[in-house]
Amino acid sequence: MKKLWGGRFEKVENPLMKKFNSSFEIDKRLIFDDIEGSIAHTKMLTKVGILREEEGSKIINGLEEILEDIKSGKLELIGDFEDVHSFVEFHLIQRIGILGKKLHTARSRNDQVVTDLKLFLKRECSIIIEKIKFLQQTIKKKADENPYIMAGFTHLQPAQVITFRHYLMAYFNMLERDKRRIQNAIDIMDECPLGSCALAGTTYDIDREFTAKVLGFKKPVENFLDGVSDRDFVLEILSDLSIIMMHLSRISEDFIIYSSCQFKFITLDDEFSTGSSIMPQKKNPDSLELIRGKTGRVYGNLMALLTTLKGLPLAYNKDMQEDKEAIFDSLDTVKNCLDILEGVIRTLKVNEEKILKAIEDGYLNATEVADYLVNKGVPFRDAHRIVGKIVLFCEEKGKNINELSLEEFKGFSSLFEEDIYDFIDYYKILNRGIKKIML
Numbered sequence: 001m002k003k004l005w006g007g008r009f010e011k012v013e014n015p016l017m018k019k020f021n022s023s024f025e026i027d028k029r030l031i032f033d034d035i036e037g038s039i040a041h042t043k044m045l046t047k048v049g050i051l052r053e054e055e056g057s058k059i060i061n062g063l064e065e066i067l068e069d070i071k072s073g074k075l076e077l078i079g080d081f082e083d084v085h086s087f088v089e090f091h092l093i094q095r096i097g098i099l100g101k102k103l104h105t106a107r108s109r110n111d112q113v114v115t116d117l118k119l120f121l122k123r124e125c126s127i128i129i130e131k132i133k134f135l136q137q138t139i140k141k142k143a144d145e146n147p148y149i150m151a152g153f154t155h156l157q158p159a160q161v162i163t164f165r166h167y168l169m170a171y172f173n174m175l176e177r178d179k180r181r182i183q184n185a186i187d188i189m190d191e192c193p194l195g196s197c198a199l200a201g202t203t204y205d206i207d208r209e210f211t212a213k214v215l216g217f218k219k220p221v222e223n224f225l226d227g228v229s230d231r232d233f234v235l236e237i238l239s240d241l242s243i244i245m246m247h248l249s250r251i252s253e254d255f256i257i258y259s260s261c262q263f264k265f266i267t268l269d270d271e272f273s274t275g276s277s278i279m280p281q282k283k284n285p286d287s288l289e290l291i292r293g294k295t296g297r298v299y300g301n302l303m304a305l306l307t308t309l310k311g312l313p314l315a316y317n318k319d320m321q322e323d324k325e326a327i328f329d330s331l332d333t334v335k336n337c338l339d340i341l342e343g344v345i346r347t348l349k350v351n352e353e354k355i356l357k358a359i360e361d362g363y364l365n366a367t368e369v370a371d372y373l374v375n376k377g378v379p380f381r382d383a384h385r386i387v388g389k390i391v392l393f394c395e396e397k398g399k400n401i402n403e404l405s406l407e408e409f410k411g412f413s414s415l416f417e418e419d420i421y422d423f424i425d426y427y428k429i430l431n432r433g434i435k436k437i438m439l
């Protein structure tokens with residue numbers, strides 16, 4: 001019998017219900033964590049004397065064998081099981097006999113599943129952090145190799161001069177916060193729920209501190225009901241993953257624009273581009289569009305679980321089973337996108353010429369012309385208006401500001417002198433004051 005319950009039932013489940021209820025296809029990913037949790041639980045049961053030493057060793061040996069057989073492929077994660085917990089218990093009993101039935105003493109699947117999920121997510125979060133670090137290294141390298149002066153944008157309109165390095169490092173900094181957010185989520189969830197049992201703890205004198213320690217948690221949870229019904233940590237990671245995707249989507253959008261024929265600031269490598277079945281000339285940034293697109297599904301997973309949990313009465317409810325599909329999918333998606341974006345950035349070419357050409361148009365030194373007048377005592381608001389008129393004049397004449405003659409400058413303010421040209425030179429602008437940080 002593969003079911004963990006049934007004593008009080010007179011009829012078997014409707015086949016539709018059986019299928020509907022089963023989470024094995026999804027939660028089999030928790031297999032290693034489930035076995036790790038069961039081993040820790042067995043050690044604790046032995047320590048407090050609920051299991052005799054030799055019983056404990058037999059159960060642990062059985063669990064370790066299952067683990068080895070799964071790793072070697074001898075035991076496959078298939079079968080008609082309700083969930084991963086039923087799978088493990090069934091195979092344990094098959095191997096060591098009725099002793100295996102003692103494993104579930106002082107435990108419920110309610111505290112078991114949330115412990116499994118925490119163990120799993122701690123590990124997955126470290127993988128995400130490592131992948132973010134790798135992407136950051138690639139960004140830093142690309143930034144250092146391409147320090148060119150460049151037009152920065154606001155509203156996608158040319159604004160002021162920056163450097164390509166400073167531009168790219170903006171994403172490095174965003175990713176730095178992403179790592180901290182994930183680490184923070186791990187820190188907050190670092191409490192062990194095992195021992196909360198179904199919702200009310202147990203009358204056995206178990207040692208939850210010991211279990212928590214064996215599993216590498218800081219401490220056990222304080223409240224049993226909260227322990228089994230808390231899914232904040234899943235939501236928190238889903239939120240953090242959503243913010244990561246928002247960042248990846250923004251860089252994707254930038255690169256889609258910058259790689260367009262109109263900009264050509266960067267060229268994506270063929271390896272991360274695709275073509276059109278009808279238009280032979282096309283090279284499309286599908287890698288970046290997919291990252292941007294998949295952001296929607298990661299947000300969707302967050303909204304789905306927030307909605308699922310809203311209004312659930314304490315403590316455990318089966319609704320919570322929906323948490324795993326959401327978090328697994330978001331983790332897979334984010335890991336893929338981090339890998340792809342790393343490849344895109346590592347292989348892309350930065351077109352210095354096009355970037356330099358673009359600083360010629362757009363009056364990127366207009367703010368500095370105003371600053372020049374401010375230095376001569378003009379209130380900034382008045383200086384702003386004067387330079388607005390200068391820009392209008394330049395637009396009519398088809399000139400850049402630095403192409404105006406001193407006479408023309410003086411037509412707008414007698415305070416302009418020969419040194420204006422030096423003051424609004426793009427390279428000199430970047431060399432002045434706090435802007436030096438960009439170089």
Ligand code: ARG
Binds near residue numbers: 110
């Ligand atoms: N599969 C369930 C989940 O993922 C855990 C089992 C709890 N089942 C129960 N009948 N209390 O949440």
